[in-house]
Amino acid sequence: MFDTVLVANRGEIAVRVIRTLRSMGVRSVAVFSDADADARHVREADEAVRIGPAPATESYLSVERLLEAAARTGAQAVHPGYGFLAENAGFARACEEAGLVFIGPPADAIALMGDKIRAKETVRAAGVPVVPGSSGSGLTDEQLAQAAREIGTPVLLKPSAGGGGKGMRLVRDEAVLADEIAAARREARASFGDDTLLVERWIDRPRHIEIQVLADGHGGVVHLGERECSLQRRHQKVIEEAPSVLLDGATRAAMGEAAVQAARSCGYRGAGTVEFIVPGGDPSQYYFMEMNTRLQVEHPVTELVTGLDLVEWQLRVAAGERLGFAQEDVRLTGHAIEARLCAEDPSRGFLPSGGTVLRLREPEGDGVRTDSGLSEGTEVGSLYDPMLSKVIAYGPDRETALRRLRAALAGTVTLGVPTNAGFLRRLLAHPAVVAGELDTGLVEREVDGLVPDEVPAATYAAAALLRQASLAPVGGPGWADPFAAADGWRMGGERAWTAHHLQAAGHDPVTVRVRRAPDGGVELLLPGRDAPVRGSGGTPPRPGDEHRFTFLLDGVAHTFTALPDGTWLGRDGDAWHVRDHDPVAASLNRAAHAGADSLTAPMPGTVTVVKVAVGDEVSAGQSLLVVEAMKMEHVISAPHAGTVAELDVAPGTTVAMDQVLAVIAPTDEGQETT
Template sequence: MFDTVLVANRGEIAVRVIRTLRSLGVRSVAVFSDADADARHVREADTAVRIGPAPAAESYLSVERLLDAAARTGARAVHPGYGFLAENAGFARACEEAGLVFIGPPADAIALMGDKIRAKETVQAAGVPVVPGSSGSGLTDAQLADAAREIGTPVLLKPSAGGGGKGMRLVRDAGRLAEEIAAARREARASFGDDTLLVERWIDRPRHIEIQVLADGHGNVVHLGERECSLQRRHQKIIEEAPSVLLDDETRAAMGEAAVQAARSCGYRGAGTVEFIVPGGDPSQYYFMEMNTRLQVEHPVTELITGLDLVEWQLRVAAGQRLGFAQEDVRLTGHAVEARICAEDPSRGFLPSGGTVLRLNEPQGDGVRTDSGLTEGTEVGSLYDPMLSKVIAYGPDRETALRRLRAALAGTVTLGVQTNAGFLRRLLAHPAVTAGELDTGLVEREVDGLVPDGVPAEVYAAAALLRQGALAPAAGAGWANPFAAGDGWRLGGERAWTPHHLQVPGHEPVTVRVRSTPDGGTELLLPGADAPLRGSGGVSPQPGAGHRFAFRLDGVCHTFAALPDGSWLGRDGDAWHVRDHDPVAASLTGSAHAGADSLTAPMPGTVTVVKVAVGDEVSAGQSLLVVEAMKMEHVISAPHAGTVAELDVTPGATVAMDQVLAVVAPHEEVAR
């Protein structure tokens, strides 16, 4: 076994790899950019090396700097994690030339399977069924469009390099092919440095099922069962589970053997995943999509049902050891489900979010595992992938695993950074999900019903009650002036309402009015409410729970956690950061052009494309700019027909959320 291994990655996967290295007694070396100097993976490694400034191209994607870090620390091997250079054949070759062991497959296997066109041709020759689509590489835009029309819409545009849904475009209207091809090339070039595309037939209501394979350098290849990855949004997996409820033993064995043949066809070594698209109505008709020549984000669900540590076996295989078991020794026991926690705001169309992690709670134990790269104080920016952590639950059956995962997500808190934890919990309770009736389009069809409409009433009620409680005189403080108590009491008539100006970041400010009642209760008047809500007992701290507190609102008990500064968060999978709001000051801030004519940044990020100039005439819905953050593009379109009156950014500019980018003055006829 190696004595020192450099982990060429960051975040939760770096922490995950370091954990196994520690268990094996192997010294770990972390690398970090300036943005990650105080990150968790840096703290947990045995040693850490700075490799450059924050931009990935100058740090995590710099082969030269990574190899230099390995040489400086005496590392004998490099684990690439996933993302960045994990599937980069040039990096694998550079490691070998530097005398380092690349903990992954041979460079030739990475290159072959990284080219989706060559990969399909190779596995098809080995007898593995593939999705009908275009043939040949280096197709022009016109050739891609012709192939799409020949196949017949709907079709799926896919980058030949890379994976993870980046650059994938579903096209149902042939008239939009040119625009979608251009956008797919742009995303592919930004994500992988290669804009080569292919086109495949789209299978309606498909299921995405992948097979985990493991191969050593002595000719032994086994599969470790399948993972169901059909719950996706924008072609990105968000929930994965093992095994799949769709497959019977016969189909599982057939797909497993096909995956083994695919691995053999490219001379594979190490841990890898063969992905299939499966018609939900006929699982016996499965098609090869691609092979991921690395560890997958969702590998923990396989670990939990097989009892194997996949990172450990990656290390053992890379060190030249044989697999210690055969196919007949693999046993799948129980059920595991994983949820990906991402820095995104479901209430704003899942746009990337960011900020400082003010309070963190990540469940562990009792059938629950959290793989994370977070600590309190972590700064989440827009430079890297939005995934922050993974919550995984295991049980003897699927129902138990789902129930445990929902409970774990309800207790997952990342205050200061908006995440999708609450959305995932609601998704896991959807009747189709609990019944196992999945397909890759389910999330998009049901998304509106899974995202709360606005801020829940109890959120503002809790914040107002905390503010109200702060006005009360301290117990045992002696005589208190009743006119300074803030409880609304007055000499005659009803008690007065005390207004509390509050704001949840990303939402409009509100005023909640609170007053006590003669019987010792509390009433709250929320914006737009016709009648006050009844709060029973106000805020009641829970013994031994730190800053947690509970209150009853209209007979329903709600539990929250508060920060010392009075900010607070929910305990039901949705964290809400509430702050005091000064409506007078707010009215004096912001752009002078704030309004329907303004185009603002929907997320912090970088302007990658500017298609117009000041004075240009534009039509309603015309795309004007493109903002990219966390490897995701967002097109900024004209709100109405008019003239570009202001343009405040250029390509490459870094922008903040809600920053004004441009102003489109409406045409006179539109204004009238």
């Protein structure tokens, strides 16, 4: 076994690998960019080396700097994690040439399976069924369009060099093929440095089933059962579970054997995943999609149902050991489900978010595991992948695992960085998910119901209670002036109501009235309600303190924790912040809205494409700009017909969320239709 291993990654996967290294008594070396100087993986490693400035191309994607770090620290092996250079054959070869062991498959296997076109041809020759699609590499735009027309829409455009949903485009209309091919190439080039595309037949309402394989360097190959990854948004996985409720024993065995053959066909070694697309109505008809030649984000669910540490086995195989078990020794026990916590804002169309983690609460307890790279004070920017952590629940059955995961997400707080925690919790409670009736389009079809338009009444109640408490002087020893207490007391009558005017982004202002009740509690009068809500409150929290508020609304007790900085934490997977604009008003939105003619950045990121210039005439809905963040593209379109009056950015410009990018002066026709 190795004495020292360099972890060539960041965030939660670096922390995860370091955990296993520590348990095995192996010294860990972390690497970090300037943006991650105080990151959790840096603090938890035995040693850490700076490898460059914040941009990934100058740090985590720099083969030269990673190899220098390994040489400086005496590392004998490199674990690439996932993402960045994990599936880069050149990096694997460079490690070997430098005398380092690459903890992953041989470079040739990475290159073969990293090229989706060659991979399909190879596994087809090994008897594995593949999805119908284009053939040949290096197809031009016109050849891709022609292949799509021959297959017949709908079709899926896919980058040959990578996965994770980046650069994938579902095309149902031949008229937009050219635009979609161009966009797919841009995303593929930005994500993988290679814009080669292929086109495949789209299978409506498919299920995404993947098989975990493990191979040693002595000819031993086994599969560790399947994972269901059908809950996806924009072709990116959100929820994964093991095992799948779709498969029976015979189908599981057949798919497992197909995955083993796929691994053997490329001379695989280490941990890898073979992904299949499966028609939901007939799981016996499964098709190979691709092979991921690395550890998967969702590997914890396999670990929980098999009892195996996949990172440990990656290390053992890389060190030359044989697998210590055969296929018949693999047993799947219980059920595990994983949710990916991402820095994104569901209320803004899941656009990437950012900020500083002001308060962090990560779930733990029976059957709950959290893989995280977060700590309080962590700066989440737009340079890297938006995934922050993973929350995983295990139980003796699927129902228990679901219940535990929903509860774990309800108690997850990353205050200061908007996340998808509340959305994930609601998704896990959806009747189709509970019933196991999944497909890759379910989230997109049901998204409106999973992202409520209305601000919950409990949110307004909590904001009003927090503001009411802030009006009271902080108590202390000795005499307190009763006339300084803003509790609504008045001589000879009931206590007066104090009106708090609140407004959330995109919603009309509301007024919540609060007063002290005769028994010392608090009463709230919410909009549209005749009867007051009963609550408990108190003095505002002092620096370093927290204060708990509870109120009863529609028979449900809501408890939240107020913090000194005007924030509070609720048990719904979401956190809120109150900002005072005047003595009687508070705003729940994060930024003021620009004018209707202004185009603003929907997320912090970089402008990659500018299609217009000042003075150009544009039509309503015309694509004008493209902003990229966290390897995702967002197209900025004209809100109405008009003229480009201002253009404040160029390709390469870094922008903040809500920064004005351009202003479109409307034409008379545009004004009438806006």
